[in-house]
Amino acid sequence: MGRSPCCEKAHTNKGAWTKEEDQRLIAYIKAHGEGCWRSLPKAAGLLRCGKSCRLRWINYLRPDLKRGNFTEEEDELIIKLHGLLGNKWSLIAGRLPGRTDNEIKNYWNTHIKRKLLSRGLDPQTHRPLNGGGPFAGPQQQEAPGGATAAKPASSGDEGRSSGASLDEDRFPDLNLDLSISLPCHSPKRSPPSEPLAAATAAAAAEAEATTSTSSYTQPICLCCHLGFPTSDTCGCQTNTPNSQSHVYRYIRPFEEGQQHLNYSS
DNA sequence: AATTGCTCCAACCGCCAAGGT
DNA sequence: CACCTTGGCGGTTGGAGCAAT
Incomplete structure (x- = not known):
């Protein structure tokens, strides 16, 4: 018996979303919050697959999305996190407030890959393309590593934790203390002067947590971790301290409205 | 101005894991 | 414990828009 289709495809729209949709x-x-995506289209009067609704909401309609170009710091953070996590776009996105996994994936494929190549680095392994030494280039910050073995970065999380000590040796600016703890309660390990180190360390901890059975998490403000505690994207002032729905998700009040929506009409 | 080629990104597809029964 | 449903993820694609010719 095969898998049942995620939805009835015979009577669903496909392609670009309209403004009305x-x-x-x-x-x-x-009105109802994010709930059962399967039943949502019918309930909402949409001729769309539930998956499509979810994607549209997460990647485009969510009010907490940050639009616009990636900053240089975001670039570097993505590169570091990719070196640490591989193609775990959702985990990487969890470290970039207001960015979606799809957006980061696209940005990686269209910009950062090229950027790394221009630096002479393999986008997947973050190692020099010329097959040089075990260290990835002259600038340590541009070679976050984590791919000490020549394995596909997308091959999963195995070996990530064991590679952490290597990362630490190779990249002292990265705080890769992978002990399972609460990063937000370790301010001395994530001083504002080292936002990237803090974020990558937290990412490493989260990556570790995703492969473990650790279930206890607490909210953490990415903006503070990134060194933007006073920026308008900092959600730690507006979030309820007890909100644990999405530990690392950047949240902005829904009522602020939609911005930069494109429609195919 | 028209055509061609390229870039970018929204959206789709298929697979997987978690949770429920 | 097996099966089913559902949500989520990563890879891939199609097409709109832009640049070059």
Whole structure:
């Protein structure tokens, strides 16, 4: 017996979303919250697959999305996190407030890959393309490593934790203390002067946590970790301290409205 | 101005894991 | 314990828009 289709495909729209569809989806989620994606399209009066609704919401309609170009710091953070996590876009996105995994994946494929290649680095292994030494280039910050073995970065998390000590040796600016603890309660390990180190360390801990059975998490403000505690994207002031729905998710009040929506009409 | 080639990104597809029964 | 449903993820693709010719 095969898998049942995620939805009835015979009577669903595909392709670009229209403004009306977006409004229906927004209105429904605003009223009922994110819930059962399978039943949402019918309930919301949308001729769409539940998956499609989810994707549209997460990647485009969510009010907490940050639009616009990636900053240089975001670039470097993505590179470091990719070296640490591989193609775990969702984990990487969890470290970049307001960015989605899809957005980061696209950005990686269109910009950062090229950037690394121009630096003479293999985008997957973060090692020199010329097959030089075991260290990835003259600038340590540009070679976060984690791929000491020539394995596909997308091959999963195995070996990540064991590679951490190597990372630490190779990249002293990275704080890779992987002990399972609460990064937000370790301010001395993540001083504002080292936002990237803090974020990557927290990412390493989270990557570790994803492969372990650790279930206790607490909210952490990425903006503070990134060194932007006073920026308008800092959510730690607005989030309820007890909110644990998404530990690392950047949240902005829904009522702030939608911005930069594109429609194919 | 028209055509061609390229870039970028929204959206789709298939697979997997978690949770429920 | 096996099966099923559902949500989530990463890889891939199609097409709109832009640049070059």
